[in-house]
Amino acid sequence: MLSALFVFLLVTPTQLIENGPTICVFRNLFGIECWGCGLTRAFSCLLHNNLRGALEYNKAVVVVFPVFCSIVIRDWALILRLLLKGGVRPLGSAKSARTSGQDSSEAGQAKANCARALWA
Numbered sequence: 175m176l177s178a179l180f181v182f183l184l185v186t187p188t189q190l191i192e193n194g195p196t197i198c199v200f201r202n203l204f205g206i207e208c209w210g211c212g213l214t215r216a217f218s219c220l221l222h223n224n225l226r227g228a229l230e231y232n233k234a235v236v237v238v239f240p241v242f243c244s245i246v247i248r249d250w251a252l253i254l255r256l257l258l259k260g261g262v263r264p265l266g267s268a269k270s271a272r273t274s275g276q277d278s279s280e281a282g283q284a285k286a287n288c289a290r291a292l293w294a
C-alpha cells in the first residue's frame with residue numbers, strides 16, 4: 175500500500191496534488207489543520223526535488239519522509255527476499271496450492287512461514 179502511494183506521488187505532477195481538495199478528515203470536520211496536514215503535498219514536493227515547497231507545507235516532513243522511505247525500502251527488500259527464496263510466487267506464475275497437489279496442512283505451513291518472514 176505504501177509502495178503504491180510512493181509511486182503515485184512520484185509520477186503525479188505536484189501541481190495536480192497542490193490544486194486538489196484536502197483529504198484531511200480532521201480539517202474537513204473541524205476546520206483546523208492537524209499535525210499531518212500538508213504531508214501528502216510535502217512528500218510530492220520532495221519527490222520532485224522541491225525542498226522549500228515541502229517545508230512550507232509541513233515542517234514535519236524532515237522526520238516523516240525518511241521514516242516513510244525506510245518502510246517502503248524494507249517492504250521492497252522483504253518482497254524481493256521472499257521471491258528469491260521461493261516463499262512467494264508472483265501472481266499467475268504457478269498453479270494455486272489446491273491445484274498443485276499440496277494438501278491444506280502444507281499450504282497452511284507456507285502461509286505461516288510467510289507471515290513470520292513479514293514480521294521478522
